[in-house]
Amino acid sequence: MEQNISVERALEMLRSAVQPLPPVRRRATEAEGFVLAEDVFAPIHQPPWPRSPLDGYALRAAYSAPGAAKRVVATICAGSCYDGPVGPKEAVRLMTGAPIPPECDCVIAQEDTDGGTETVLLHRALRPWENYCFTGEDYRRGALLLPQGTRLRGLALGLLASAGLLRRDVELAVRPRLRAALICTGDELVPADTPELGPGKIYSSNAWLLASRLRMLGVELTVLRETFSDDAPALAETVRSALPGCDLVLTTGGVSVGAKDILHETLPLLGAERLFWRVRLKPGSPLMFSLVDGKPLLSLSGNPFAAAATFELFARPLLAALEGCGEGLPTAVRATLDADFPKRASVPRYVRGRLTDGRLSLPAGHSSGQLASGLGTNCLAEIPAGASCPAGTEVRAWLL
Numbered sequence: 579m580e581q582n583i584s585v586e587r588a589l590e591m592l593r594s595a596v597q598p599l600p601p602v603r604r605r606a607t608e609a610e611g612f613v614l615a616e617d618v619f620a621p622i623h624q625p626p627w628p629r630s631p632l633d634g635y636a637l638r639a640a641y642s643a644p645g646a647a648k649r650v651v652a653t654i655c656a657g658s659c660y661d662g663p664v665g666p667k668e669a670v671r672l673m674t675g676a677p678i679p680p681e682c683d684c685v686i687a688q689e690d691t692d693g694g695t696e697t698v699l700l701h702r703a704l705r706p707w708e709n710y711c712f713t714g715e716d717y718r719r720g721a722l723l724l725p726q727g728t729r730l731r732g733l734a735l736g737l738l739a740s741a742g743l744l745r746r747d748v749e750l751a752v753r754p755r756l757r758a759a760l761i762c763t764g765d766e767l768v769p770a771d772t773p774e775l776g777p778g779k780i781y782s783s784n785a786w787l788l789a790s791r792l793r794m795l796g797v798e799l800t801v802l803r804e805t806f807s808d809d810a811p812a813l814a815e816t817v818r819s820a821l822p823g824c825d826l827v828l829t830t831g832g833v834s835v836g837a838k839d840i841l842h843e844t845l846p847l848l849g850a851e852r853l854f855w856r857v858r859l860k861p862g863s864p865l866m867f868s869l870v871d872g873k874p875l876l877s878l879s880g881n882p883f884a885a886a887a888t889f890e891l892f893a894r895p896l897l898a899a900l901e902g903c904g905e906g907l908p909t910a911v912r913a914t915l916d917a918d919f920p921k922r923a924s925v926p927r928y929v930r931g932r933l934t935d936g937r938l939s940l941p942a943g944h945s946s947g948q949l950a951s952g953l954g955t956n957c958l959a960e961i962p963a964g965a966s967c968p969a970g971t972e973v974r975a976w977l978l
């Protein structure tokens with residue numbers, strides 16, 4: 579087991595420990611939210627024929643000139659075609675999205691004419707291919723439309739539909755929806771619906787926060803368990819029974835060096851292969867990563883903000899690795915601190931922040947046990963190790 583490793587090393591180990599799940603075939607119409615496990619190529623040109631980008635008149639550029647009059651031989655709306663001849667003194671009236679007739683090489687905008695349905699007077703000359711959308715302007719048949727690893731939503735689904743790939747008979751290879759088990763431990767915890775807190779007890783918040791984040795990321799929660807205890811054999815049993823129905827296990831609590839940090843006792847009971855423990859960052863440094871029956875088990879600190887932050891930094895890349903879709907980290911941008919951050923640490927520190935227009939403000943509360951100061955924040959600001967950062971310092975911000 580590696581100990582006390584850098585964030586980068588931890589990410590590298592997480593990614594190399596897991597393989598993307600074996601692909602399954604799904605009807606394309608039912609694949610929203612899934613990650614493609616194959617490259618998808620365009621079966622057609624889009625658009626399939628040259629089309630008019632505006633309302634106007636199609637004609638032959640060589641015969642255009644200011645003041646030239648043309649006879650309108652047809653009026654074509656989007657959805658119909660005109661394949662007939664168009665002579666030097668003729669034009670075809672077109673609406674936006676209509677096919678440009680084969681004999682025409684440009685379209686003059688309605689506003690550049692005195693146009694009617696019988697004749698049209700041009701106000702200017704046109705160059706060949708002016709206002710002309712070519713066949714395959716968007717993509718050509720055979721082009722790589724969506725590479726494997728693309729999550730099918732929004733624009734990607736629009737692209738599939740545009741290429742005729744959302745026909746009912748089309749199937750795609752995708753990664754199965756991830757199934758996670760989330761298990762929160764701790765003697766001091768009581769269920770969130772307990773009417774009154776007993777002495778020394780707190781409500782468990784991690785399960786609610788992390789379950790919601792997992793669902794937001796499209797993960798199916800097959801097991802959501804709070805043990806309300808620090809009992810190693812009981813936790814081992816809970817993990818053991820969760821394993822067959824999930825692709826990964828997340829736990830919170832019990833990973834530090836205290837008397838009740840039971841993961842150290844639990845993992846041997848599970849025959850787990852421990853890959854790393856403790857990462858050089860704040861908060862959440864006692865992060866632990868193991869494999870149990872070949873499945874990843876990521877154990878987060880129980881401190882609510884530590885659990886939330888290390889979820890974004892480590893659990894998301896793990897989920898992405900299982901789905902074969904990119905690095906999974908939040909998007910990083912450069913941002914300028916709008917006030918001093920004088921606290922120094924010997925390790926990089928990830929603090930909640932609010933980024934607006936490149937300016938980053940950090941709330942007052944930074945402790946790993948605090949949740950309230952995170953409300954309204956939209957990123958994790960990365961304060962480099964050793965640095966004290968005066969206002970105006972540029973730091974990296976991970977957008978959440």
Ligand code: AMP
Nearest residue numbers: 762764782783784831832833879880881
């Ligand atoms: P641990 O990681 O078990 O050492 O817990 C660190 C801190 O986080 C302690 O103050 C715990 O009481 C608190 N904590 C652990 N689990 C939870 C939870 N599910 N919800 C809220 N706080 C928790």
Ligand code: MG
Nearest residue numbers: 764831832880
């Ligand atoms: Mg504990």
